[in-house]
Amino acid sequence: MIGPPLPAQRFWGLTASGAASFLGLWTVAALSGLTSRNFLPAPWDVVERFGQLLVTPFAGHVLLEHLASSLKRFAMGFGLAVLVGIPLGLLMAWFKWIDRIITPAFEAVRFVAPIAWVPFAALWFGTGIGGPVLIIFMGAFPPVLINTYRGAKQVDRKYIEASQMLGASAWRSMTEVLLPAAVPSIVAGLRISAGLGWQSLVGAELIVASSGVGYMMVKGQASVSTATVMCGMVAIGFVGLLIDVALRRVQQAIETRRGI
């Protein structure tokens, strides 16, 4: 058996010792003198660096400005994925001929990792915002499309029949029946999509950007400032987490309203 949940004391004791062991080992390694403090900073060095980055510009901007750049690109790429993905998914679910045309094309392109679009992004957009947006779009688009399509396709037949019986046009059927019915599936897809989009953003910024947290990390790496790189990683992880939590809240709110 897995056994009962641990008593609170034991649980927190273990959690604390786990965290302490990790930090302890890290500190020992950093202070051991095997490498320079630039190469392997101690935990508090990272914290200090984080504070510095908030006020002193590095690679052109302070941390929050970099984050703002990253978020802007993310919003555009993700937004585009949603604006294209949801209507297309609904259309594919309602009109079989659209499904038949789009599906093969989609399945073919889906297997190309978003990052593999970087060369074309660089070719077409240079260091402009189009590059990262394209890559984020490539990452964020598939889950939105698939989940919208799936959600719409799996709508209970009786709603479709009711809609037909009530004389609804294709447009009304898609917007007033398919779309609301598919919302739970769509929102689940949005969560996945946001995660993938955010990940693709990082990759894009490592290569085709001149601002943003990924770019900041690259510059940090170039000047062998591990602390800077780690700050970037923490910032990226944290913001990614926030986005997911926000979407999870949305998901829960929708489920309560629907009475699911």
Next chain:
Amino acid sequence: MANIQFQNVQRVFKQHGKEFVALKDINLVVQDREFVAIVGPSGCGKTTCMRMAAGLEHPTGGDVRVANEVVTRPGPDRAVVFQQFALFPWKTVWDNIDFGLKSLKVDAAERARRIEQIIALMGLGGYEQAFPHQLSGGMQQRVAIARAYVLDPKVLLMDEPFGALDAQTRVVMQEELVRLARKNPRTVLFITHAVEEAVYLADRIVVMSRRPGTIREIIDVKSIREAEDWDQHKRIEDVMDLPSFVHLRTHVWKLLREQQGDDAH
């Protein structure tokens, strides 16, 4: 002339390469403003008949016409009340009733008027902004009926509409439907497997055989009902006590029993 005509209707299914005859030689006319109930054993194809009139399914042979036009697709002129309600869970009661009206290109003021009227008629007052999941089964079916009625359809098609309700709610709905039907007669095709329900509600009862479904007998209820003045009794249990009612009920039961006795398989 909102009548329903089944002319030589056949329905054959193909499954795993084999053919199943679901309906055979269905000839039936539901007159304008007549309430016809179809009863029959499970799987006899009675629901299929209704769905063909609705345009949700199509005969493999013969014709189904409504108001003398062949039925090809579903539409608000042939309103359906489904057994499982099929109300849109994401719309309020008001919006559910409004949905079909919008298709009829009725202007907003007129729509509001009609919806308010039907809400009053169906006893839904106060629930306009509720969502289906907040309502009981009986209330939901009232909304479904309201949604169909508000369209002022040529025919009303009801597929075991009270089948998903508990016994007491069922009785209440049956009484209400009778009230509605007498006040506002429409062409109704009502599918049920509950014999008493059919005898209580219908002008005529079509008894079907088991598969392949054919019409076993058509029983006239209206003449007896009017002769014995059932409508003077407001409560369903009083009507069901009447000897004329019992006689009809027994007759229909016997016909159905014969189907069960038939070891046709």
Next chain:
Amino acid sequence: MSTAAANPTSAGAAAAPRQGTRSLGKRVGGVLLTLGIVLALWHLLTAVTGLIPPMRFPTPAEVGVALQQIAIDGYSNGRLHEHVLRSVLLVTMGFVVAASCGVLLGLAMGASRSVEAFVNPIFLVLRPIPPLAWIPLAIVWLGLGDAAKMMVIFVSAFVPSVINSYTGVRQIDKPIFEAAAMLDVTGLRYWREVLIPGALPSIFTGLRLSLQASWTTLVAAELVGAVTGLGQILNQAAQDIFPAMILVGMISVALCGWLMTLGLGWLEKRVMPWKALS
């Protein structure tokens, strides 16, 4: 499109019922037809009308030439199969190591609440960090060589394996545990005959995700800095402004990813014949 799971798994194997009823011949025919149409359209838009300028996107002919070049003469320090082998080898090695460690840790965390409590804090911090975000760190610590790539592959493959193995154990039906207790199954047998088979479907989901993550991360890492490998082809082609070669690279990346996923799916079927793929 089948309503199968939203990840590129056994795409060919698990077809939705509607597709399954059409014969294989018809489906292959359909695919070929679509391919033909795409090719024709592509040729039209690029070579014939020039609506899409050659600097932006290659013509089919150019891609053919580029493919020939890389396959036979070589491009960017190697011929195509050498690049492919390189990348696939790296991914396989990294994936196998990471997945083994990850599955073991995940199973341990799932089976023991103590282990879970201890490891959780570290995991909680590391988990939200996207795999690609490890690249700069890996480069700082290990340079631009294969070691850095292995590190990144490891990290990206590790996390999904852990999470899914953990989930796999936790979602085993309670009655199964009770049956095991009643039948006095303990120790190694417990692991081999109860925990692992029960968690296997979830484990494989984790492996699939890990493999995808590894592959994606490797290509990214190679894009940033490598000597050979598919990612490096993309990098070089971008620098040389050689769109046709970029496309060759992309298609190779996609094909390899797809084939590896198929391979995993085949393995899954062999290991779990009792489970229908959904």
